[in-house]
Amino acid sequence: MEVLFQSKGGKIMNRIITISRECGSGGHTIGKMLAEKLGVPFYDKAIIELVAKKSGLAEDMVEKNGEYTTPSLLFNLSRGMFNANDKSLLPLPEQVSAYQTEVIRELAEKGPCVIVGRGADYILRKREDCFNVFIHGSTEDKVKRVVSEHNIPENEAEKHIVSRDKKRAKNYIYLTDRNWGDARNYNLSLDSSYFGIEKCVEIILNYCNI
């Protein structure tokens, strides 16, 4: 089902919603609900499969290197030595990032969709039809969510959240030169603990297509 969004100037155009989110903030659920309500594809882990297919790398290597790792200092120092056209010469996080960029740009070209994570807000920054959202929440709520939804033991939950978000932030700043979670990267940032998941979906639906 093709959904058309109304742009500011009244011109009809497709729209892509990117959701960046803290671990446990409910951003994934919000993205999924949005895609269902809009009748558009939802891309989250599906991107990992597509990158794995394109690159020939195993899915777990793509997942680990796509959002949670940064290249080594040694690689940073020797960047100029690599040929950017031959991805197989790049260290894994760079390789995955290059394929991920290609996959996300292709998905955006295909039509309206919701994309969660993987720096899609940055990768698609030159498109004018993207609505970029950041979802965050209280530690208490995030802990509850990772315990119930990710099957993480309660006594490890907070550490798990902090570790994942720290890795996301490092990966993001490395690839984009921007601070992950800075409101200025997104059109809309929402505190899911304040609003609740349904209200977040409602706000995005009401205002993404002004």
Added chain:
Amino acid sequence: MEVLFQSKGGKIMNRIITISRECGSGGHTIGKMLAEKLGVPFYDKAIIELVAKKSGLAEDMVEKNGEYTTPSLLFNLSRGMFNANDKSLLPLPEQVSAYQTEVIRELAEKGPCVIVGRGADYILRKREDCFNVFIHGSTEDKVKRVVSEHNIPENEAEKHIVSRDKKRAKNYIYLTDRNWGDARNYNLSLDSSYFGIEKCVEIILNYCNI
């Protein structure tokens, strides 16, 4: 006029809206429009007058030291030597900050209101009846706004904006240990260039009192 806000749990309680904003983003106008629509007091520069009155300091010293200056390194190193109860012994930015904190807490105690700037989101962080908003915008729009509203020459506008926001960020991180503009400090962050001023007011009005 006393306005009552509905809390999440259905309990009626007063609410305070704090607006943090990039220079030129329209946050001041948004705050003023909100206060008018809600029929509650709007505090922006009025805080400077109140701090000046309370402290005996001149208004321009309060303005300069309240949002745009941080204490010297020497003071930071010698913090322990000061008596926190005697504000007159503190360096100016600390003095102003201490009086500003008192004034903002007193204003919040008095009843519903809209407060722009001056780290009110942090100062009132222990209250449960605050709705914290951050407003940002594109450089292009911010330049246009400071030229037309602040009477800044066009060729100096961008430098003026960057300088003011840099000082705000330094002052905020010094006083709060938080990054100014990080979405996680606020319940709602809005890109005024994307939504426009009226829509920002509408979103806040529609969702501040869930």
